[in-house]
Amino acid sequence: MLSLDRLRAAISEALEYVSTQPDVEAAEVFASADANLTVRLNYTSHIPSNGVEEPKSTESFGLGLRVVFRPGTDAPGNGGRRTGFGSEPNDLSPAGVQRALDKARAGAVADPEFISLPQPDDIIPPPNPPSAPPGGSYDPAIMDVNSEQLVDTGWRMMDRALDAFGSAEDLLALAGQPDRIPDLGLILGGDVVLLQSRMAVASTHLPQVQSEQNTLLMAFATAMVERQNGKGSGWSVNGRLAGFDGQAAAEAARNAVAAAGLEYGGGRRAPTGAYRVILGPQPVAEILEWIIMPGLHVEMFYAGASPFLGRLGRDIASPEISIYDDGPLLGPELTPARPEPAEGPPGSRLITDEGLPAGRTELIRRGQLTGLLSDYYNYRRIRQDPNARQKLGRDPSDALAAIAPRNGYRPGNGGGRNFGSPPSTIASNLVVEAANGLPSDELLRRVGNGIYIGRIWYTYPVNGITSGDFSGTVIADSYLIKDGRLDAPLQPNTLRMNDNAQRVLNNIIAIGAHRRPTVRWSSDQVTWAPEIAIDGFGLEEISEYMDGVYR
C-alpha cells in the first residue's frame, strides 16, 4: 500500500498543477489508498464445508478532483461557473492528474445551487480541529498484514467456535452420544474484515495538505444448533491485530447453544401483540442506521423526505435518549467501553474527506432534535433554500452549529475512503446514551414480562423513510422475559416487527448504561449501542407452518 508521504506529495503536486490551469477557479484534490481484506466463514457440521470459505482482498489507490471551472463563453447558469468531478486510479503522476482533470472538465455542469468548495471561514462557528489521540486509530500490524495472517484470523474464529461447541455439555445431552453431535446441524457463518486506509486532501481554500491513516478489524459471527433452531451471535471491533482473539465466534457458539433451549425443550413462540421489549445493541444499531439515521441528514430535510420535517429544536423522542455522531470519538464518557483505552478508539477519524475537522454532532439531546448530519454542499444549499425554515423548523442561520458539515466522506465498498467518489453525507461513529443508564438486570426488572430481542434482520422502512414505518424479523439471541428475568429462548424467525420509528423513540421505558460497539453489514460504521426497553412494541407471529415442514 502506498505510503502517506507519497499521497501527501501527490496532493501537493496535483493541487499546484490544477490551480494554475487558466479555466480553474478552485479545486480540491483527494487521494487515497485502500484495501479491504475479508475472510468469510462457512462451517456446517452436517454438510461438507470449507470452514474458512473465502480469504480475499480488494485494493485500490488513486486521486479524485473536485474542480470549479471559470465561466466560459458558452456556459450558462450560476454565473457561468461549472463544477466537475474526475478521478484516476493507480496513477498519481502528472499524467494521472491530467486525466482526472480532463474528466472533471468533460463532465462539469452548471449547478445553480453550488456555492463553493469547502471554506472553513464560511462555517459558523468555526470548526476546531480536535487534538489527536495518542497512537491514533492506526495499527501497523493491520496495515501490513500478510496472507498467512489474514487466513489465520478466519481459522482462529473457527477454532474458537469448534472449541465452544465441543465443550458444550448441552450438545452432548441433546445428541445422546458424542458421534451424533454433528447431526445437530452446527453452523458457523460470518466474517473477519480488516480495513486499511490512507488518505490525503488539500484544496484551494484549505491548501495545507491534511492526511490520515486508519485501520479497523471487525468480526461478526453467527452460530446455530440448527436442529434445535438455536441461533446466536457474537462480534468484536478491534483497533489492533494483536487484540484480536476470535472470541466473537466462541460467543456466537455459546449463544447458539443457550438458544437451543435444552432446559426448555427448544425455543418458544410468542403470539401477535404489543409487547414490552428490550432491544439489544444489534437491534438498536440496526433500527438506528436503517430507519432513524436516514431521516437525520440535512439533504433529507431539503428533499422533504425526513420523518422529522420541521422539528429541529423540538422534542421528537423520550427525554431518556441522546444520540450523537462522533468522528474522532474522543469523549471521555466512552472510556469504560473502549477495548483499548490507551489507544485511539477503533473507527476514530480526525478529518473528513473534504478536509474539514471531523467532530461531534449532537443529533438528539434528551429527546430533542438538536442537530443533523451534513457535508459542505448540503450545508450551503439548505442555507440558500427559501423553504428551509419550513423544512427544518428553524431558520438555518439560527442553527448553523446544528447542521455544520462534519460528515463529508467518500465511502468505499465495505468501508474505507474512496478517491473515486465525490463526498456525500455519511455517518461516522454513532453513540446512543441514556440520561439515566441502568444495569441490564434493572432493565429486565422494569420490563417485568415481555421479550428480549437480541438480533433482528432486514429492517426496512417499508412505507418510505418519510413515514418512519419499519418492518423486520427477529432472528436470534432472543428470549421471553418473565417476572423480570430472561426465560425460555424465542424460536428464531417466528416474530415480525411492525412499528414506527417515532413511536418507538417516544415509548422508551429505560436505557442500559453499558454500550457495545456494534458493526453493520458491509460498512465500517461503528455504533456504540446500549440496550433499550420499549413499551408497546408491535410484534406479529409468523411462519407457523414451518414447525411442520422439518420434524
Place this chain on the structure above:
Amino acid sequence: MPPRISAETLDTLRPGLRSLIAERAKRLPGLRYCDLRIEVREEKGAVAENGAPKAGSEDYSFDFGIRAISGASGGGPQRASAAGYYGRVLGQSDAANIEAVVWEGLEQAHRRAQASAAQKEGMRQRYPLLGGSLSDSELAPVPPAVDTVSAAYAIDPRSVPLDAVIRMAVDGCRALQDTRGQVVYCAASASAQLLRELFISSDGADIDQTFAQTEGFAIAVCSGEHGNFELYDFTGHQRGWEILADDYDNGPIKLPNFVDFCGQLSADAREAAAAPPLKPPERDVVVVTNPHFNTLLVHEVVGHPSELDRALKYETGYAGRSWFLKDLRDHQLGQQIASPLVSAFSDPLMEGYGSFRYDHEGTPARRAYIIRDGVLEEFLNNRQTAAIMGVSPNGSARATEAQLVPLIRMTNTVFAPGDRNPQDIIAEVDRGYYIEGHRTPSIAESRENFRITAVKVYEIENGQLGRLYRDGGITADSRDYFRSIDAVGNDLRVNPIPNCGKGQPMQAKRMSNGGPTMRGTARLTGPG
C-alpha cells in the same frame, strides 16, 4: 503516455494472460486450479435534481480478480485443498505490465489457499469429530469453453455524447416536476455503459463477453394530506442508448422512453400521495397482484431462497438461509410448495437485464426451473455447491465487478405466465384488493414469510377497481401464499432490478425479475 483504457484494451492483454493462467500458473507448487476474471467498463452518467444538472461523468473502470484452489504445501494430491482470492482495481498505467500485476495477484491468492488448506488439515486433526465435515474445495466439472459473445445494442453507449446523457437526466427530472407544487423534490439519473469481461481458467476456458447496459433512475417526493410520499424506480436493459431515448417493446419487456417513464412515476407518486392510508382488515383477503409487484415478490421469495449458497448455509451470517433446504437429506426438492398453477424459472438465455451466455465460472448458461407446476425442482448453483449436491452446475455464479468473488445470483428470474386474461382475474373477485407496483420488502431470514409494500392498493368490489389507498401492502407466510394462488395471467412482464445486495463486502447486482398478474390470499398491511 500509455494508451487510454477501452474495451479493446483487452484484445492486447488476452494472449499473455491466457498463457499466464493456462500454462505458467501450473508452475506454482500445489496449485490445482485457478481462474482469472478481468474486465473493462466504459461508462457515461449524469444526475439531475429538481430539474437542474448536478453531475456528469465519462470514465472507465478496469479491474481483475483471481481464484486459486491449492493444496497445503509440502505434500502431494492427498493434502487438503482450499481456495484463496485476490482482487484489485487497475488503471491506465497498469496495462503495460499487466502480466506482472496479475501474477502478483495469483501468488497472493495461491498463498492464501495454501495457508487455508494447511489450517484446514490442522483443524481436522484437532477436532476429529466436528472437523469431519471440513472438506476439500471441489468444483463440479464443466467443459472449458472458448467463445466470444458480442453486446446487443442499436446505439453504442460509447457513441452517445456526454452532453446528451446530461440532457437526458435533466429532461427526465423535469418530467417528474409538476405545475401545482405537489412534487416537493425530484431527482433523476441516466447512465449507459459497455462492459467487456474475460474469463480465463487453468482448465483452458477462454471466454470473452461484452454487454451494453443502459439505465435510468427517478425519485419523486410528493406532499399529501397524510404526509409526504416518496417513490422511486429504475428502468434499464442490456441494450444501448435506445433504451432511454426511445420506447422499447419486445415480448414481456416493455420499457417507455426515459422521459415518459419519469412522467408516469411522478403521476403515480402524486396520485398515491393524495390517497388515504390503507386501514387493513384483520383477516386474510383476496389479493390480485400486478406484474410489477410480482417482480419483487418473485425476486425475494422465489429467487433468493433458490440460491444454493444460502440453502447450504453460506449466508447464515448476513443474507440468510433458505427454508427450501434443511440438509442434504431433508429438503423441499420434489415437494409441492405452491399451487400447481405456479411455475418460476431463472433463464440467463432469455432477453433481460440478467442475460449472459456464460457465468463467471465459465459455466454455460441454461434455464433452471425453480418451481414447476408448484413443485420445487432446482436450485441456482455454482460449481462448488453443485459438487456438494451432486448435480450439474447451471451457470448462476456472478460478481458485480471482476475484483469481487462471484456469488450465486438470480439471472432473469420470473413467474411463468399462465393462460388467464388479467381483466378476468379481477372481474371474478367479489371483494378483494388490487396490489399495484412494488415498493419496499422486508423478508424473513429463510424467506419463509414476507411483507412487501405497494405503490397503490385499490379495493375490488364486484369485479371493479374501487377506492385507492396509500401505504399499503401484503404480508404472508410464503408457502401458504403460493399455495393460495388460484389464477395466473397471460401478461408476463419482465422488469430490471439493478440493485440486489448480497455478499460481504456487499455486491449490488443487476438482474431481471417479473411475472404476470396473479391472484391469491394474504393479509394487507398499512401504516406502522
